[in-house]
Amino acid sequence: MPLRHGRPYLAIPGPSVMPDRVLQAMHQPAPNIYTGALVDLVESVVPDLKTVARTKGSVAIYIANGHGAWEAAIANTCGRGDRILALVTGRFGFGWATMAQRLGVEVEILDFGKRAPVDPDQVEARLRADTGGAIKAVMVVHIDTSTSVRNDVPAVRAAMDAAGHGALLMVDCIASLACDRFEMDDWGVDVMVAGSQKGLMTPPGLGFVFFNEKAEAVRAGLDPVSMYWDWTPRGHPQEFYQYFGGTAPTHHLFALREALTMLVHEEGVEAALARHAVLARTIWAAVEAWGQGGPMEMNIADPACRAHAVTAIGLGAPNGTALRDWLSEVAGVTLGISLDMAPPGDPAVHGYFRIGHMGHVNAHMVLGLLGTIEAGLVALGVPHGKGALEAAAAVIARG
């Protein structure tokens, strides 16, 4: 019987659950966009964004989703015919690389498949072979949301340094920012892209590109960059409108201000990272127990390479889709679909699902979600091991 009437849980990997306070912060008339409170608000948001990204560099804010931030990062670093090395571990790495290709960049892809992280040794070997320094940038996705793999960004940096290669290191943190540890400056990342609707708990529609001085020097050497995507005025505005290339995204900014207050000034970034780590381990403990007595399987076997923001799970077709349907129809929980884990049209696509556990998520939400998945497995007659909820509760109890 349907038991879904009540507060729904959208457990997909973005947009994530938004705090009521963030939603309420948007419920006000449009402010003056020339002077006054909005100007102060933006000037307070910029340092908080840099605190989350762990950088003293600059940030450009775009009225765009993650795809817009991707394009902005490429437009400011690569000219037509420049060469980049894309390290691909799933759909999002491939998507960013494709976007660069469409902008006329020569893209070389190192594909590590859908169940493993980037192998830094292969990166080092490829860069050593580039004796002429043709490769201008290395791009990598921190967490590929389609596979839930987490790439070791410091290891990629170390591989670049070991090869003595001067390319820019560009990282997509759209899924990971504020969920998985990321230290832009300490890790030697030159360009980082993020979006508002995942760990930052804000509606989709703001894209961020963080950049350091090395990346700015590359930008300065490019042919003219599209006026809208140019990060220079946005990162170093002389006039308020230059932050946004026009009218400020007023209500997104109200939302972002509230979310950053909660994240940076109330909970604290370190505590938020620790919360995501425990909640992720809670989910893994349940999945591993279910897998002992049935087809359920973590897509990423090695816990050290798993994201703390999203978990991709195999259950065999058609059980993945059947479970998602059962949870949404009966229980008010929406799980994430499989993304590119099987070729388009292949029924194997119904064998996967993903759990989004990024942003405004806590212990009772995750335990409720896991209890609901267990009910779905029982209802659908999918074989599964016992003790998953006890294992999950034990992780929460240990903290």
Ligand SMILES: *Cc1c(COP(=O)(O)O)cnc(C)c1O
């Ligand atoms: C969600 C996501 C994107 C795409 O962001 P959009 O806002 O949908 O354009 C890119 N990369 C990663 C890692 C993501 O999780």
